[in-house]
Amino acid sequence: MPQYLMSVWHDDEYVVDFESPDAQRMFAQVGALNKEMMAAGVWVFANGLMPASSATTFTSEGGKVSMIDGPYAESKEQMGGFWVIEAADLDAALGWARKATVACEDAVELRPFQAEVPAPKQ
Amino acid sequence: MSATGDELATVFRRECGLCTATLIRILGDVELAEDAVAEAFAIAAEAWPRSGTPPNPGAWITTTAHNRAIDRLRRESSRSGRHLAAHRLLEANMESEPNPELAEFDDFVDVVADDQLRLMFLCCHPALGVDAQVALTLRLLGGFKTPDIAKAFLVAEETMAQRLVRAKRKLRDNHAPYRVPSAAELPDRLHAVLAAISVVFTAGHTAIRGDELLRVDLCDEAIRLARVVVELMPDEPEALGLLALTLLTDARRDARTDADGRMIRLADQDRARWDRARIAEGHLIMRACLRRNQPGMFQIQAAIAAVHADAATAAATDWRQIVALYDQLFALRPDAVVAINRAVAIGELDGPGAGLLALELIDADGVASYQPFHATRADLLARSGRREESDAAYSRAIELTENPIERRFLTEQRAC
Numbered sequence: 001m002p003q004y005l006m007s008v009w010h011d012d013e014y015v016v017d018f019e020s021p022d023a024q025r026m027f028a029q030v031g032a033l034n035k036e037m038m039a040a041g042v043w044v045f046a047n048g049l050m051p052a053s054s055a056t057t058f059t060s061e062g063g064k065v066s067m068i069d070g071p072y073a074e075s076k077e078q079m080g081g082f083w084v085i086e087a088a089d090l091d092a093a094l095g096w097a098r099k100a101t102v103a104c105e106d107a108v109e110l111r112p113f114q115a116e117v118p119a120p121k122q
Numbered sequence: 123m124s125a126t127g128d129e130l131a132t133v134f135r136r137e138c139g140l141c142t143a144t145l146i147r148i149l150g151d152v153e154l155a156e157d158a159v160a161e162a163f164a165i166a167a168e169a170w171p172r173s174g175t176p177p178n179p180g181a182w183i184t185t186t187a188h189n190r191a192i193d194r195l196r197r198e199s200s201r202s203g204r205h206l207a208a209h210r211l212l213e214a215n216m217e218s219e220p221n222p223e224l225a226e227f228d229d230f231v232d233v234v235a236d237d238q239l240r241l242m243f244l245c246c247h248p249a250l251g252v253d254a255q256v257a258l259t260l261r262l263l264g265g266f267k268t269p270d271i272a273k274a275f276l277v278a279e280e281t282m283a284q285r286l287v288r289a290k291r292k293l294r295d296n297h298a299p300y301r302v303p304s305a306a307e308l309p310d311r312l313h314a315v316l317a318a319i320s321v322v323f324t325a326g327h328t329a330i331r332g333d334e335l336l337r338v339d340l341c342d343e344a345i346r347l348a349r350v351v352v353e354l355m356p357d358e359p360e361a362l363g364l365l366a367l368t369l370l371t372d373a374r375r376d377a378r379t380d381a382d383g384r385m386i387r388l389a390d391q392d393r394a395r396w397d398r399a400r401i402a403e404g405h406l407i408m409r410a411c412l413r414r415n416q417p418g419m420f421q422i423q424a425a426i427a428a429v430h431a432d433a434a435t436a437a438a439t440d441w442r443q444i445v446a447l448y449d450q451l452f453a454l455r456p457d458a459v460v461a462i463n464r465a466v467a468i469g470e471l472d473g474p475g476a477g478l479l480a481l482e483l484i485d486a487d488g489v490a491s492y493q494p495f496h497a498t499r500a501d502l503l504a505r506s507g508r509r510e511e512s513d514a515a516y517s518r519a520i521e522l523t524e525n526p527i528e529r530r531f532l533t534e535q536r537a538c
Contacts, residue, residue, distance in 0.1 A: 091298075
């Protein structure tokens with residue numbers, strides 16, 4: 001089945017106050033959606049990311065690696081987390097992306113993977 | 123009997139979309155199907171003048187295109203066996219990794235009526251922007267050439283070519299399904315299809331540029347597509363509404379310009395030049411819609427066109443009825459386009475002052491660059507005797523008009 005990335009985007013300045021009622025509500029919504037996805041056999045992976053300021057960026061030229069403190073794109077919008085889902089087709093994936101943006105209360109970008117990753121051998 | 127170029131053109135217009143739609147289903151790849159159909163028509167252009175048009179030209183084209191595509195796949199699959207699997211669009215009930223047995227496809231190709239519908243829903247997929255939906259619809263279902271589509275929408279040929287390639291790739295990379303949507307999705311998805319057809323019609327009907335032939339082609343294609351939807355989904359009142367709307371509007375085609383190509387307003391048109399057959403068909407469809415009693419925006423717009431068509435003279439127009447219909451339309455679609463037309467109707471019913479008041483309800487910032495707003499306002503101001511303001515509004519409308527025919531009309535209005 002095709003796999004899709006559903007990435008969650010928000011403002012760089014965004015700081016989650018885990019204790020706030022807003023964050024609690026959002027976590028509960030996302031938790032419920034994760035359960036629904038698992039039950040439907042759609043869920044492959046999902047998690048939130050620490051702030052973009054915690055990132056380290058690597059680049060290489062002719063084998064020589066440079067390391068920079070910070071995210072790759074100096075953008076106001078940063079990825080805050082993502083889902084990897086497995087859906088029958090685009091229409092099914094769109095349905096999950098609609099639910100995702102409502103649950104996490106942020107912008108969600110849906111993008112197909114190039115190819116399906118084979119399941120690990122037991 | 124030998125086939126003429128005209129005959130081939132007729133077959134092309136009628137069959138191109140259907141053949142492409144069928145081959146996409148069988149081959150699972152939009153570009154492969156598109157290329158194969160183009161190749162089959164090129165072969166027909168060579169063969170038919172010598173051998174005569176075959177008894178079933180559509181089947182001939184589909185089968186020839188299919189064989190060509192299979193030949194090409196065989197050549198390519200010896201190079202890369204994974205080509206097909208990687209490029210195949212997903213079919214509705216495909217269980218596992220697609221791996222078609224090529225041998226099965228030789229000889230006869232079954233044409234399914236639903237194929238055209240599937241292709242319409244694919245072209246108008248909600249993951250695509252409206253621009254891309256309309257361009258794909260004209261390209262794949264109408265067989266329009268990219269330069270013509272570019273001309274119709276006033277964009278550079280290269281931009282349009284890129285738009286088409288990007289749209290096809292997006293559908294393929296995202297595994298867009300090739301099917302008629304389920305009942306739950308249908309209302310929204312069908313609306314996107316009807317909206318795209320309506321954009322095609324408007325592009326042809328609104329005189330954008332001088333290419334008369336292209337404009338007529340666009341209107342005819344929109345009507346043809348609306349007919350296909352109605353034929354395949356006879357229970358959808360909005361599809362009927364769109365067909366009626368395009369027929370009733372297109373009925374005025376010959377009366378909209380004079381011998382010198384000047385634009386003639388609805389009120390000044392010679393109603394004897396309206397196409398009575400199209401009006402009669404539009405009326406018949408509207409009566410069927412009324413019986414269903416599930417109004418929607420295309421049906422209401424068609425009803426407005428029908429009221430105009432009913433009036434023997436402009437003075438006999440039932441404006442009360444038209445204002446009531448615009449009120450209904452505005453409740454469904456409260457945007458500036460509807461509000462402006464509603465103001466025009468109110469201006470006819472209760473005088474230009476009332477029309478201007480209705481225009482004031484529109485957020486002026488939102489329509490600062492919208493030509494119809496300024497043209498309508500200019501006309502209402504002129505009729506209220508507010509000459510200076512009217513001239514200024516006409517000047518703004520002229521600035522915003524690309525079409526020479528319309529610019530000439532507005533310039534003449536300003537002068538009188």
